[in-house]
Amino acid sequence: MATGTEEQVVEGAEHAASGLAIHPMDQFIVKPLFGTGPVEWYTVTNVTLWMGIAILVVFGLFVLATRHRGIIPSRLQSVAELFYGFIHNMVEEVTGHEGAKFFPYVMTLFVFIFFANILGLIPMSFTTTSHVAVTAVLALAVFLTVTLVGFYRKGIGFLSMFWVSSAPLLLRPILAVIELISYFVRPLSHSIRLGGNLMAGHAVIKVFAGFAGAMGIASVVPIAAIAGIYGLELLVASVQAYVFTILTCVYLRDAVGEAHH
Amino acid sequence: MEGEVAQFALMGKYIGAGLATMGLGGAGIGVGHIAGNFLAGALRNPSAAPSQMANLFVGIAFAEALGIFSFLVALLLMFAV
Numbered sequence: 001m002a003t004g005t006e007e008q009v010v011e012g013a014e015h016a017a018s019g020l021a022i023h024p025m026d027q028f029i030v031k032p033l034f035g036t037g038p039v040e041w042y043t044v045t046n047v048t049l050w051m052g053i054a055i056l057v058v059f060g061l062f063v064l065a066t067r068h069r070g071i072i073p074s075r076l077q078s079v080a081e082l083f084y085g086f087i088h089n090m091v092e093e094v095t096g097h098e099g100a101k102f103f104p105y106v107m108t109l110f111v112f113i114f115f116a117n118i119l120g121l122i123p124m125s126f127t128t129t130s131h132v133a134v135t136a137v138l139a140l141a142v143f144l145t146v147t148l149v150g151f152y153r154k155g156i157g158f159l160s161m162f163w164v165s166s167a168p169l170l171l172r173p174i175l176a177v178i179e180l181i182s183y184f185v186r187p188l189s190h191s192i193r194l195g196g197n198l199m200a201g202h203a204v205i206k207v208f209a210g211f212a213g214a215m216g217i218a219s220v221v222p223i224a225a226i227a228g229i230y231g232l233e234l235l236v237a238s239v240q241a242y243v244f245t246i247l248t249c250v251y252l253r254d255a256v257g258e259a260h261h
Numbered sequence: 262m263e264g265e266v267a268q269f270a271l272m273g274k275y276i277g278a279g280l281a282t283m284g285l286g287g288a289g290i291g292v293g294h295i296a297g298n299f300l301a302g303a304l305r306n307p308s309a310a311p312s313q314m315a316n317l318f319v320g321i322a323f324a325e326a327l328g329i330f331s332f333l334v335a336l337l338l339m340f341a342v
Contacts, residue, residue: 094315188333189326196332243322250319 022213024206028130028199046126047134054116054128062111083111087245094249098256105145106252109138110245117198117237121230130198132191139191142248150255161254190247197240201233274338281335288328295320 033044061083065076073081087110091103113129120127128134150158162179164172208226212219299317303310 090315185326189329192329192333193322193325196329196336239318243318246315246318247322 022206022210024203024210027126027202027206030131047128047131050119050126050128051116051134054112054119057115057119058111083107090246091249094246095253096257099249099252102252102256106245106248109142109248110241113138113194113244114238114241117241118234120198120202121233121237127198127202129194130202132195135191135195136187138194138244139187142190142251143187146251146255149252153256158255186251190244194240194244197236201229201236205229205233274342278335278338281331281338284331284334285328287331288325291324291328292321295324 030039030045030047032039033046033049037043039045061076062080065074066080068074069077084107087107088100088103091106092100095102116129117127119125120129150161154160162176162183164175164179167175205226208222208229211222212226215222295317299310299313302313
């Protein structure tokens with residue numbers, strides 16, 4: 001987990017002196033919050049800070065804002081109910097009735113990723129979900145949950161999802177190998193989809209910021225472009241949170257639902 | 262001589278990373294294909310469109326996953342090799 005971030009630190013520092021005044025990758029450097037020591041696993045860094053802020057925002061929205069519940073909801077309570085209803089519908093629709101008991105987990109994933117993405121769009125903030133180290137932990141947790149729940153609920157029958165019974169017998173071993181590979185690649189694509197999208201979007205904004213710094217009076221053009229890309233990034237931030245959770249639901253369906261192959 | 266070899270290896274690394282990103286074009290084609298077909302279907306039968314939004318996003322995510330692997334290769338070449 002630490003190696004990925006450390007490499008990015010080194011790369012960022014190496015290139016900072018050359019090229020653009022604002023290096024697009026500098027924003028992803030993991031820094032200790034206090035002092036300038038090396039980053040160990042227990043060091044309080046800017047990642048820790050912004051994850052904590054994301055959790056505080058979630059706590060504020062879902063605990064504090066809904067403390068005085070009313071029949072006529074307050075504005076914040078309506079927002080919380082909107083989130084709740086949206087995710088609850090999604091879990092029931094995709095995972096089925098059996099999967100509804102995983103709603104708290106899916107809801108937690110969605111609101112954490114959503115608010116981490118949105119908070120990362122505040123200028124000068126840090127996007128925790130742009131680091132594959134962060135998203136990989138989330139994706140591995142989903143992968144382990146699906147595997148363990150699948151074996152717990154279906155026993156050895158869980159392996160039948162690799163044996164595509166609708167295919168011709170001759171093809172089944174080949175398909176089994178492909179299915180097995182695609183199963184183990186899931187956490188990889190799951191994490192890099194989120195981390196890569198966020199990282200690429202933020203890097204594009206910083207590239208345009210570098211142009212703006214170098215162009216003098218003509219910098220109006222890149223600044224307008226940044227405003228446009230920022231709108232797109234708001235969309236990407238919410239869509240990627242949605243995609244991460246809906247894929248979690250699809251994977252959970254394999255573990256709890258009936259076989260659909 | 263040593264330095265020249267290192268420079269050559271660095272050049273190969275960067276060219277390889279650039280080539281690897283071309284795979285993302287395939288993901289772009291795939292995602293565009295899915296979204297375009299969804300729109301075409303949704304315009305024919307708008308009442309059925311909202312119920313298929315989840316399928317749309319799952320399809321986009323799966324099409325995108327294969328492009329992400331080439332992005333991963335580019336990242337590995339840039340930062341890990």
